[in-house]
Amino acid sequence: MQNKSLIFAVLLGMLFPLLSQAQPNLKTKAQLQVFQRYTRYRLAEDERNAVRRLDLSFHELFEIPVTIGDFDNCLELNFSVNKLSKLPPELVDMERLQYLIGMKNLISAMPAGIDQLVDLQYLDFSHNLIPGVPKQIGNLAYLRVLFLNNNRIRALPFELGELSTLEELNVSVNRLERLPSSLGQLTNLKNLDVSYNFLTELPDNFGDLQNLEYLDLSRNQLTSLPDSICYLENLRYLNLRGNRLKTIPAKFALLNNLAVLNLKGNKLTGKQKAFLKTRLPYCDIKF
Numbered sequence: 108m109q110n111k112s113l114i115f116a117v118l119l120g121m122l123f124p125l126l127s128q129a130q131p132n133l134k135t136k137a138q139l140q141v142f143q144r145y146t147r148y149r150l151a152e153d154e155r156n157a158v159r160r161l162d163l164s165f166h167e168l169f170e171i172p173v174t175i176g177d178f179d180n181c182l183e184l185n186f187s188v189n190k191l192s193k194l195p196p197e198l199v200d201m202e203r204l205q206y207l208i209g210m211k212n213l214i215s216a217m218p219a220g221i222d223q224l225v226d227l228q229y230l231d232f233s234h235n236l237i238p239g240v241p242k243q244i245g246n247l248a249y250l251r252v253l254f255l256n257n258n259r260i261r262a263l264p265f266e267l268g269e270l271s272t273l274e275e276l277n278v279s280v281n282r283l284e285r286l287p288s289s290l291g292q293l294t295n296l297k298n299l300d301v302s303y304n305f306l307t308e309l310p311d312n313f314g315d316l317q318n319l320e321y322l323d324l325s326r327n328q329l330t331s332l333p334d335s336i337c338y339l340e341n342l343r344y345l346n347l348r349g350n351r352l353k354t355i356p357a358k359f360a361l362l363n364n365l366a367v368l369n370l371k372g373n374k375l376t377g378k379q380k381a382f383l384k385t386r387l388p389y390c391d392i393k394f
């Protein structure tokens with residue numbers, strides 16, 4: 108009996124660390140509001156162990172101090188609207204970080220080793236000069252929101268499809284010519300904005316995005332749509348304005364939850380327009 112108790116104690120001792128590391132203590136935006144928001148870096152440095160929210164936005168910053176990596180307990184970092192062209196490598200030492208906001212700077216590359224920020228839920232690097240996305244981004248297992256719009260991105264990595272918790276993705280106003288086929292693996296995705304790019308086609312498995320509710324594909328160069336798009340049964344908003352569509356899939360009428368459909372600036376025939384109006388009577392369709 109004593110031996111069995113000893114074995115159980117040993118096994119429990121091995122298992123407990125694994126259980127404690129399995130799920131981080133993730134916070135919602137609302138829950139973060141209870142923490143003090145530090146806006147002065149020197150004061151924050153003096154109280155670094157207490158800092159949970161560090162807001163350096165609108166500070167005319169040209170660089171972030173390398174000591175940023177010492178903020179071990181920080182959950183939210185905002186350095187939006189500055190003049191930053193690069194980020195210190197020490198940034199990825201903030202391993203408890205859950206919200207990282209760096210919009211409207213001059214950043215030319217995402218941080219190397221960004222996958223070290225294992226608890227990251229929200230990442231906004233929109234309105235920068237970023238030309239590409241590192242494949243390591245696929246390791247961010249808890250990422251829910253990714254804003255990379257208004258950059259210079261030419262391609263998205265296949266590993267993007269590994270972001271199984273992603274709910275919102277905005278890569279509009281970039282230089283994308285195609286989307287990776289792995290995009291169809293983002294089955295929790297609700298909002299997708301790929302407008303103002305150079306897409307000529309969509310992946311055949313696009314219809315696998317079963318939870319998609321909002322889809323903006325406007326201002327691309329699409330000449331056709333995959334049949335699978337007709338199986339996005341939760342889709343409520345679809346913007347296809349300013350493409351080169353001459354036809355639409357025959358099963359388009361299956362999108363019976365669609366509330367808004369924008370097809371302005373395409374090349375559909377009068378017959379196709381009439382078909383859509385008949386088959387989607389409750390949808391606000393714009394031609």
